[in-house]
Amino acid sequence: MSKVPTLFEWAGNMETFETLFSRFYDKVLKDDLLGDVFRNMSPDHVQHVAHFVAEVFGGEKQYTNQDKGSHSSMIGKHIGKMLDEEKRQRWMQLLLVTADEVGLKSDPEFRSAFVGYLEWGTRIAVINSRLINNPVDQQEPMPSWGWGETGGPYIPE
Numbered sequence: 001m002s003k004v005p006t007l008f009e010w011a012g013n014m015e016t017f018e019t020l021f022s023r024f025y026d027k028v029l030k031d032d033l034l035g036d037v038f039r040n041m042s043p044d045h046v047q048h049v050a051h052f053v054a055e056v057f058g059g060e061k062q063y064t065n066q067d068k069g070s071h072s073s074m075i076g077k078h079i080g081k082m083l084d085e086e087k088r089q090r091w092m093q094l095l096l097v098t099a100d101e102v103g104l105k106s107d108p109e110f111r112s113a114f115v116g117y118l119e120w121g122t123r124i125a126v127i128n129s130r131l132i133n134n135p136v137d138q139q140e141p142m143p144s145w146g147w148g149e150t151g152g153p154y155i156p157e
């Protein structure tokens, strides 16, 4: 049996993730609810988020090695931001619309794993945004996300 690709490999390459998040944050900045939340984001924000998610999906470790980030430093960026469910849902909605616009892989298995990760990650972001101190130690490894219950990508007969 052939090797099951990582979510990163199945999705494409780093450009896939950079394009997805670049188009996503274009929308975010124009959004009535999220625009103000991201108004002062760093110029590297888009790339950092793309690199973070790519690494979580089993891709190159650019967030760790090039951006000098870690799971803890990413969590730290959300501390005190006072996000809520309404903002989280808008973030999800805009990212999923963007995923379709940029032609991200749309087979049921990939999208299930993709949305599963986003549901997990965004809910954690909201929880952490309401804390004062970072609960994640600097030494904690990066999270990793796989195919989960689906067991692999959709490959037509």
Ligand code: HEM
Pocket (backbone or CB within 6 Å): 037, 038, 040, 041, 042, 044, 045, 046, 048, 049, 052, 053, 069, 074, 077, 078, 081, 083, 087, 088, 091, 117, 118, 120, 121, 122, 125, 126
């Ligand atoms: C899976 C979900 C998420 C991931 C992977 C993620 C990832 C990241 C990363 C990697 C950073 C650091 C960027 C940098 O180093 O410049 C960051 C910052 C930030 N994130 Fe998230 N995030 C997620 C969900 C959310 C949600 C749902 C919101 C708000 C609705 C949010 C709001 C922010 C804000 C406000 C910052 C700081 C921006 C700045 O001013 O520099 N994040 N996020």
